[in-house]
Amino acid sequence: DIQMTQSPSSLSASVGDRVTITCRASQGISNYLAWYQQKPGKVPKLLIYVASTLQSGVPSRFSGSGSGTDFTLTISSLQPEDVATYYCQKYNSAPWTFGQGTKVEIK
């Protein structure tokens, strides 16, 4: 099975900082990569699908890129409401594996 590895596992940044999270697949998955945001105590929310398409209603400070095995989620200007854990997920074929998550905090 293809493994999904996120880095870092956690980060602390200041409001307004540019934040980058990476997700690496152990084999190519084309662009079938989604990013989710899960705020503390809340349900996961789809942010980005097919690697770079922003889900409706998601702020434009979020962006995604990549194809094949290497993917990136970027928050261009971190806001207090972005405190959450972020997960990538492959969905080219089963199993639809999630990354282990990246916890984002405000410094």
Add this chain to the structure above:
Amino acid sequence: EVQLVESGGGLVQPGRSLRLSCIGSGFTFGDYAGSWVRQAPGKGLEWVGFIRSKAYGGTTDYAASVKGRFTISRDDSKSIAYLQMNSLRTEDTAVYYCARGARPKAFDLWGQGTMVTVSS
């Protein structure tokens, strides 16, 4: 309102069974695939399994950790998906979410989750 609502969670002893339900509303349930995702306390998201829409054969896939013990089914006439969990283990303790799947969007709609605790 477009939503998914899970039910059926609770406390169950190891080795016993439990069936979770996920009711969809506000959209044509049969047009979408359905998936179950779980999250153990303090841990990350784990994909459990998936059922395709009837248009794609209604077939299922499962994570290795639950294959042979868990079964996903659907009743589109009632807009319900089920997760039948047999031979439950303590490591199955988690919040179980149902999610709507539709390529290319992955899981664009999630339920609020239902807690399953497996303990003697």
